[in-house]
Amino acid sequence: MTEPTVPPAPAPTPTRLMDELARAAAAYYRQFAAMAAESGLTLMQGKTLSLLREPRSMRSLAELLACDASNITGIVDRLESRGLVRREVDPADRRIKNVLLTEEGEQAVHRIRARVMSGLSGLERLSEEERSSLLALLGRVFPEGAL
Secondary structure, rough: OOOOOOOOOOOOOHHHHHHHHHHHHHHHHHHHHHHHHHHOHHHHHHHHHHOOOOOEHHHHHHHHOOHHHHHEEEEEEHHHOOOEEEEEEEEEEEEEEEEEEEEHHHHHHHHHHHHHHHOOOHHHHOHHHHHHHHHHHHHHHHOOOOO
């Protein structure tokens, strides 16, 4: 006697996917905020540090963080006072100030990321193929510069 075949589940709707992405983002930011707080940083300070893999202008940081430039000035001032970032004049345009991580800032970002990753073990359970697929799909849903 053959087993009855179970029909495949219907594909999730775009609304369901959006809800799941929102849930995943919220979980990530809760974890990130908690790990930043362990380093004595606010969520926005931690996010700012994490965006500085390369020097960025104050305007670029404001755009990436979707906040007013005056907020970025305050965030960078506080990070600079702690020795985590420094400002330098852009060699191509002396009117622009770039923000760079200091060695202490790089260490802080590394600690926060390591702690966040330890709390996101689901990513480690994905195979290489699954991680590649997820990255490709996220790139299609959120093309660079689309948001």
